[in-house]
Amino acid sequence: MSRRRPEPVQVVKQRRDAALQALVQGVPYVQFLGITFDRRGDELTAVLPFHERLIGNPMLPAIHGGVTAALLEVTAVIGLAWSVLWDEIEAGAIDPEQLIAGRLPRLPKTIDFTVDYLRSGLPRDAYARAQVNRSGRRYASVHVEAWQDNRARAFAQATGHFLMPTPRG
């Protein structure tokens, strides 16, 4: 019995990155805020580069609480969609070429979202990572943390519930 020869690493990597880019670039609001995603294996880190138009308090100055919430929510939705997609791509149920060609899956819908503001967002780049605590057929629960210079000192965290999309028929 012989094992199938693994695909070259560049091929696998290129396909995964292209699938992720297709998913992220399909959402106008993600582009508007300038959020990008950094992938290491199946782990995603959202990156929000600082920009003047993201300021909420010009006196401090600090990032707008709405921007912080948006970063967290975008990270949660993309993180959740990606975790489901990853499994389906790996299982061969979804052809990543279809995604890249623009046939994107429906995204999960936010049911509720609760943000904890721990400290003010400084005028510099912010990062966020989501953890899917439960992903069921209909509902999912996701926790997400955002930090700036120091990973151990989150400036905001959030928990949200999401309605999973019904598969396209």
Next chain:
Amino acid sequence: MDKVKMARQFIEAIPHARELGMEFTDIGDGAAAMRMPYDPRLVGDPETGVLHGGAVYALLDTTCGAAVIAHPSNPGGTATIGLRVDYMRAATAGQALRTHAQCYHLTRNVAFVRATAMDDDSENPVAVANGTFTVEGLK
């Protein structure tokens, strides 16, 4: 300058609020109402043109903060401690969002606020919010 005018000027000086086209329709006495025009850049689902939840959240957060600043017993500014938003339905594509917030309780340290977001169908809210905000006392 009166407080209401101050709150309006303060919020309108916020770069992100301006970027999203947020404007006041009413403010005063612990309450605020705002409006945000529909903008294709804020879309979360390109297939339906529905606004992203994050944009709805930003408008609700701003309106809640304004209501705290407009409260007669709040001596200064404010910052969000925690805010929960329940998304009841998708906002209709092409329609402006309108919000109103009420600061219904205020202690020496904490302001309690609730808010609603609506599109043209004001009978069926798009989202509701519940939050706590800091009360920045006089030092």
